[in-house]
Amino acid sequence: MSYSMHLLVCGGTGCQASESAKLLENLREQIKANGMEDQVQALVTGCFGFCEKGPIVKVYPDNVFYVQVTPEDAKEIVEEHVVKGRRVERLLYEEPTLEVKLAEHKQMPFYKKQYRIALRNCGFIDPENIEEYIASDGYMALGKVLTEMKPMDVVNEMKKSGLRGRGGGGFPTGMKWEFATKYDSDVKYIVCNADEGDPGAFMDRSILEGDPHSVLEAMAIAGYAIGANHGFIYIRAEYPLAIARLKIAMDQAMEYGLLGENILGTGFGFTIELKYGAGAFVCGEETALIHSIEGERGEPTTKPPFPAESGIWGKPTVVNNVETLANIPIIITKGADWFSSIGSEKSKGTKVFALAGKINNVGLVEVPMGTTLREIIFEIGGGIKNGKKFKAVQTGGPSGGCITEENLDIPIDYESLTAIGSMMGSGGMIVLDEDDCMVNIAKFYLEFTVEESCGKCTPCRIGNKRLHEILTKITEGKGTPEDLVNLNELGKIIKDTSLCGLGQTAPNPVLSTLKYFRDEYEAHVNEGKCIAGVCQAMLQYTILEEKCIGCTACAKVCPVNCIAGEPKGVHVIDQSRCIKCGACYDRCKFDAIIKK
Amino acid sequence: MSKIKSLDELKKIRESAEKSFNLRATSEDDDRVVLRVGMATCGIASGARETMNTLINELSKENITNVSVTQTGCMGYCEEEPIVEVIFPDKPSVVYAHVDEARAKEIVQKHLKEGILLENAIMNKSFDRVKE
Ligand SMILES: Cc1cc2nc3c(=O)[nH]c(=O)nc-3n(C[C@H](O)[C@H](O)[C@H](O)COP(=O)(O)O)c2cc1C
Ligand code: SF4
Ligand code: SF4
Ligand code: SF4
Numbered sequence: 001m002s003y004s005m006h007l008l009v010c011g012g013t014g015c016q017a018s019e020s021a022k023l024l025e026n027l028r029e030q031i032k033a034n035g036m037e038d039q040v041q042a043l044v045t046g047c048f049g050f051c052e053k054g055p056i057v058k059v060y061p062d063n064v065f066y067v068q069v070t071p072e073d074a075k076e077i078v079e080e081h082v083v084k085g086r087r088v089e090r091l092l093y094e095e096p097t098l099e100v101k102l103a104e105h106k107q108m109p110f111y112k113k114q115y116r117i118a119l120r121n122c123g124f125i126d127p128e129n130i131e132e133y134i135a136s137d138g139y140m141a142l143g144k145v146l147t148e149m150k151p152m153d154v155v156n157e158m159k160k161s162g163l164r165g166r167g168g169g170g171f172p173t174g175m176k177w178e179f180a181t182k183y184d185s186d187v188k189y190i191v192c193n194a195d196e197g198d199p200g201a202f203m204d205r206s207i208l209e210g211d212p213h214s215v216l217e218a219m220a221i222a223g224y225a226i227g228a229n230h231g232f233i234y235i236r237a238e239y240p241l242a243i244a245r246l247k248i249a250m251d252q253a254m255e256y257g258l259l260g261e262n263i264l265g266t267g268f269g270f271t272i273e274l275k276y277g278a279g280a281f282v283c284g285e286e287t288a289l290i291h292s293i294e295g296e297r298g299e300p301t302t303k304p305p306f307p308a309e310s311g312i313w314g315k316p317t318v319v320n321n322v323e324t325l326a327n328i329p330i331i332i333t334k335g336a337d338w339f340s341s342i343g344s345e346k347s348k349g350t351k352v353f354a355l356a357g358k359i360n361n362v363g364l365v366e367v368p369m370g371t372t373l374r375e376i377i378f379e380i381g382g383g384i385k386n387g388k389k390f391k392a393v394q395t396g397g398p399s400g401g402c403i404t405e406e407n408l409d410i411p412i413d414y415e416s417l418t419a420i421g422s423m424m425g426s427g428g429m430i431v432l433d434e435d436d437c438m439v440n441i442a443k444f445y446l447e448f449t450v451e452e453s454c455g456k457c458t459p460c461r462i463g464n465k466r467l468h469e470i471l472t473k474i475t476e477g478k479g480t481p482e483d484l485v486n487l488n489e490l491g492k493i494i495k496d497t498s499l500c501g502l503g504q505t506a507p508n509p510v511l512s513t514l515k516y517f518r519d520e521y522e523a524h525v526n527e528g529k530c531i532a533g534v535c536q537a538m539l540q541y542t543i544l545e546e547k548c549i550g551c552t553a554c555a556k557v558c559p560v561n562c563i564a565g566e567p568k569g570v571h572v573i574d575q576s577r578c579i580k581c582g583a584c585y586d587r588c589k590f591d592a593i594i595k596k
Numbered sequence: 597m598s599k600i601k602s603l604d605e606l607k608k609i610r611e612s613a614e615k616s617f618n619l620r621a622t623s624e625d626d627d628r629v630v631l632r633v634g635m636a637t638c639g640i641a642s643g644a645r646e647t648m649n650t651l652i653n654e655l656s657k658e659n660i661t662n663v664s665v666t667q668t669g670c671m672g673y674c675e676e677e678p679i680v681e682v683i684f685p686d687k688p689s690v691v692y693a694h695v696d697e698a699r700a701k702e703i704v705q706k707h708l709k710e711g712i713l714l715e716n717a718i719m720n721k722s723f724d725r726v727k728e
Contacts, residue, residue, distance in 0.1 A: 004652050004665060006619055039649075061623040061630075061664035085635040085667035124620065134606065135613035136621070143603040257599025258606075265601045 003041040005082060006060040009069075010123065012047035012209050013202075013241050019071050020044075020055040026074030027057075034083055043129075046122035046210015049364035050110055053093060058105070058123065065105040066091040113380050115342070116366045117350045118166075118203075118326040122210030127245050130252040133213040139258050141332035142217050145224055146266040154225040154332075155181060161336035162348030163328070167193055167284075167321030168399070168425050168501075170347070170414035173328075179308035180226040180316045188228035189317040190219045191293070191307075192325055194235040194242070195277050195284035198397035199448060200428030203352040204322035206364055208235070208242035211326065212249035216259060218325035220270040221332065226318055229269050234289050237276040246274060281398070281452035282502050286319040288454070299454045300500035321426075323352055344370035347413030351424065357394075357431035358385045370411040373403060377431055388433040392516070396425030398445045398452075399505030401512030402438065421512040423505070437534035438517040439524055442510045443471040449506040460503025463494040467510055477537040479525040488514060529596075539580050539595050545570050547592035554584035554593065618661050627685055628662050629708065633695075634679040635667035643696065644678040650700040651680070660708060676719055682707055693719040 009015075009024045027042040048056045053067035057077065064087055066077065073091060080086045092101040093108060105111050116122075125132040133139070145154055159174030180188060192215055196204040208215060219231040235243060250272055253259040261269040275293050277283045283298040290311050292298035311317020327349060331339045340348045347369040353376065356362055360382030367376060373393060377383070384390050392402040401422035410416050414424050432441065446468040455461045467490055470483050491507030491514075498504045514521060523529045530538040543554070543563075550568040555561075562578050565571030573584070585593045600606050622628050633648045644667075651665050668681075676693035680703060683689040690713060692703060699717055706712045 003619070004648060005667075008620075060620045062666045063623045083635075085633075125617075131609065131613040132617060134610050135617035137610070139606060140610070143606055147603050255597050255599075257601065260599075264603050264606060 003039055005040045005062075007040065007042040007077075007082075008045045008058040008060070008123065009042065010046070010048050010054055010056045011044035011127075011241075012051075012054075012122075012206055013239075014047070014051045015055040016241065018055050022071040023055055023057070023069060023074060026071045027078060030074050030078035031082065034078060036078075036082065040082055043126045045125060046127050047119075047206040047364060048105075048123035049114075049119065049206075049366070050105075050108075050361065051363040052361045056123075057091075062087075063105075064103045065093060065108075067093045109382065110361050110363070110365075110380055113371065113375055114366050115350050115368050117330060117339075117342075118207060118323050118352055119210070119364065119366050120330065121214065122206060125211070127210050127212055128248050130213060130249065130256060130258075133211070137333055138213050138329070139217055141329035142220050142224075142258065143264055144332055145221050146264055146268055151181065151225050151227065154221065157332065157336045158225070158328070161331045161339040162343075163324065163331060163339065164347060164414065165321055166323035166327075166351065166426070168396075168423070170424060173320065173324055176308060176318055176320075177222065177225050179306065180228075180318045183309055183316040185227075185316050187230075187315045188223075188226055189312045189315055190222045190226070190228050190231035191286075191289065191312070191317060191319040192219055192231065192233040193284060193286065193289060193319050193321050194233055194239070195289060196236065196239075196322070196426065197279075197281035197284040197452075198399075198426045198428045200356050200397055200430050201354045201426045203354055203364055203427055205239050205242050207322050207326045207352075208239070209245050212242075212245045213253065214326045214329055215246075215322055216249055216253055216272060218320075218328035219272060220259065220263070221328055222318055222320065222325070223270045224268055226316070228316075228318070229271070231270065231272045232275050232293055232312070233272060234275045234277055234283075234293060236279045238279055243274065243276075250274075280454070281448075282454045282500070285500050285502060288500070289319065290317065299456050300502075302499060323427075342368050344411055344413045346415055351412075351427055353427045353429045355381050355429050355431070357429075358388060358433040358436070359383070359431040360385055369413045372409050372411055374408040376429070377408070381431070384431065384433050388435065391432045391434050391436055392438070394422075394430045394432065394441065394445075394509070395428070396423040396505075396508070397428040398448045399423060399501065399508055400425050400428075401508045402432070402441070402516060404516045421515060422508070435532055435534070437475075437530050437532040438513040438520045439471060439474055439530075440532075440534050442513045443468065443475060445509040446471060446506065449502065453502060453506075457497075457499040457503060459494045459497040460499070460506065463490055463498075464503065464506050466490060467494070467507060471510070474521065474524050475530075475535045475537070477524070477528050477535070479521075481522075481525055483525060484514065484518075484521055533595050536580055540575065541573055541578060541580065541582070541585055541593055541595055543571050543573055544592050544594060547590055549590055549592070551590070553587050553589070557583045557587045559583065615656060619664070622662055622664050625662060628664050629685070630681075630683040631663060631665045631703075632668045632681040632683065633665065634677055634681075642677040646697060647678045647680065647695050647700050650697045651704065654701050654704040655708075658704060658709065660704070663708065679719065691719045692717045 031040045055069050057066040057069045155177045163173045164170045282288050283292050285300050288298045288300045307317040343349050350366050350368050352366045365380050392404050394402050407420050450464050450468050453460050491511045494507050548570045555563040562574040635644050678695045680692045680695045681689050
């Protein structure tokens with residue numbers, strides 16, 4: 001059966017929430033109603049990354065890209081586009097800055113600067129059909145490795161490619177594999193880390209949902225390279241769609257003989273098992289993860305010994321992140337030289353970022369290492385929402401830091417981000433604007449790490465709690481200049497003395513905001529002022545004499561009756577009784593009440 | 597599905613799966629050739645769908661992979677339907693009229709494979725000229 005037209009519907013978690021499953025069903029119904037089921041195929045695919053405008057439908061071979069498609073639009077798409085060949089103009093993407101409708105995704109600024117390697121198959125193939133993966137060269141890398149390369153050749157190819165871990169640390173993948181080859185053992189393990197605990201990140205989920213076979217294939221390749229025949233995928237139970245797609249992919253791979261015993265008749269065997277995590281952030285740390293797989297408590301232990309020497313049940317174990325793995329098959333098929341030609345000097349290839357916060361194009365973007373933050377935020381991301389002013393971008397999630405305007409033009413890679421007090425982390429990127437209070441942001445991240453600390457070591461368990469208390473005190477308007485000194489000192493001690501990466505990085509959001517936004521901290525503690533107008537306790541609502549027309553609306557909504565004034569006369573707020581609920585501010589139609 | 601026993605067998609599966617998949621891969625290619633078939637009511641009535649299927653089958657028979665066959669709305673010359681426009685990158689497009697199955701095969705064999713235009717079937721070489 002050969003179809004003359006394909007309709008690809010995004011089936012990622014985000015788009016499924018906006019009814020993409022129903023949309024697919026309606027498309028299929030309409031195709032049938034028009035008697036074209038032999039010619040037109042509608043299928044599900046992985047995340048296109050342009051989540052801001054999802055659900056997305058892509059039409060091949062016309063290469064037309066429809067955005068924000070609802071189930072009700074199916075009829076028009078089929079009757080107009082599929083049957084009559086006329087594009088549905090109203091569903092095309094309108095570029096806000098150009099005010100033109102763009103039909104092809106390649107014309108969109110969102111995609112222009114992107115280079116999709118790890119996400120190469122997301123939005124391109126049906127993740128539930130192994131033959132689509134095979135058609136796009138899937139399992140060819142495994143075939144090549146098993147028939148043409150010795151295990152050490154594979155390790156060397158990885159070393160040459162310059163691929164580094166995408167899970168946060170940036171450790172060279174080839175070197176990690178090489179360590180694992182040095183330890184003799186009849187049993188070794190490969191672990192795929194799909195815990196993805198950073199609250200802002202969803203690239204690993206999207207890869208597993210959109211291209212699960214690439215991860216399975218990479219694990220088998222890693223197994224061959226270090227001499228392991230068994231692998232685990234440690235995935236959080238809150239990812240039901242990713243789990244479902246992985247299970248389908250694993251079953252199909254077993255059925256086709258691409259996992260299991262004697263793969264492709266080469267004698268090499270590899271099996272994979274799923275393990276579910278309960279969603280604790282610390283379980284993403286590799287030693288905690290290993291203990292969790294062993295059935296122990298998910299608490300970190302000191303390194304060395306590194307997992308490559310002594311991991312699961314004391315056996316040599318390689319832990320790699322999902323995105324790291326997704327890069328591997330294509331490095332093997334296209335070669336290490338191709339891969340190392342992309343990116344910056346010390347960081348090769350691309351990185352996927354999850355763009356979120358006060359930005360126009362929320363979504364997943366993949367760019368070569370060495371791209372600047374300005375390009376990501378203002379070109380791909382379409383700039384700040386509602387024309388507000390950019391304040392900072394937080395990278396690296398709860399372990400990272402804030403980056404300000406002055407550093408936006410630095411080409412980003414592992415080293416440069418660390419040098420400016422942040423880090424790559426897993427690739428979460430939250431954009432903040434003038435309305436965000438940096439003290440409050442730091443407090444938000446600390447809240448997360450305090451909650452997620454496993455409690456095993458004192459600096460992290462107690463120290464971070466103290467940091468959080470000081471920040472709370474400052475946001476409540478009770479801070480003193482001494483508190484700023486303490487934050488800095490305590491933060492550094494926690495970094496130096498915590499047992500695992502969680503504690504070692506938890507003070508980063510505090511230290512970096514303290515460094516780059518000291519004026520905001522000082523305004524809080526010295527003047528009792530929150531410049532961004534976020535910290536409730538420091539706000540003051542006042543009525544502007546010249547603007548108030550005396551309509552009495554504010555006085556009527558004030559829950560504590562602290563606004564006085566005659567009808568048609570200027571109103572006044574009694575500050576000593578005001579509880580800062582903001583009701584009057586929302587009610588005044590004449591912009592006479594200000595919040596400062 | 598029985599297990600794949602060798603790399604050659606895997607390659608064979610890739611080849612057969614690739615056929616339908618090429619539709620997508622080719623569309624993303626900047627150098628692709630596009631064949632546009634007029635597929636409005638008039639076109640369909642005069643057999644445009646059969647023309648399109650013939651083009652697709654002929655291309656796949658000849659293993660030509662850098663060509664996308666797409667459809668378009670009414671081109672405005674209803675009495676000339678079925679109409680097929682051949683668009684090579686960076687070249688003016690060529691429009692053929694009355695493309696039945698035989699002519700569709702000829703387009704693939706002559707124009708696409710050998711680069712020879714079917715002079716007697718060309719409606720016009722550019723849209724502007726016909727309007728005069
Ligand atoms: C607190 C903490 C949480 C982590 N969470 C994750 C995670 O969710 N996913 C991940 O791949 N790595 C996570 N890591 C990093 C892992 O310990 C490990 O370095 C990584 O999985 C190795 O794979 P890579 O070399 O491919 O990046 C975390 C580390 C720490 C300290
Ligand atoms: S640093 Fe925190 S999370 Fe890590 S072991 Fe210590 S208490 Fe547990
Ligand atoms: S609602 Fe506004 S205009 Fe009306 S009395 Fe209050 S402050 Fe004045
Ligand atoms: S903020 Fe609330 S309590 Fe204060 S004056 Fe306005 S309505 Fe009254």
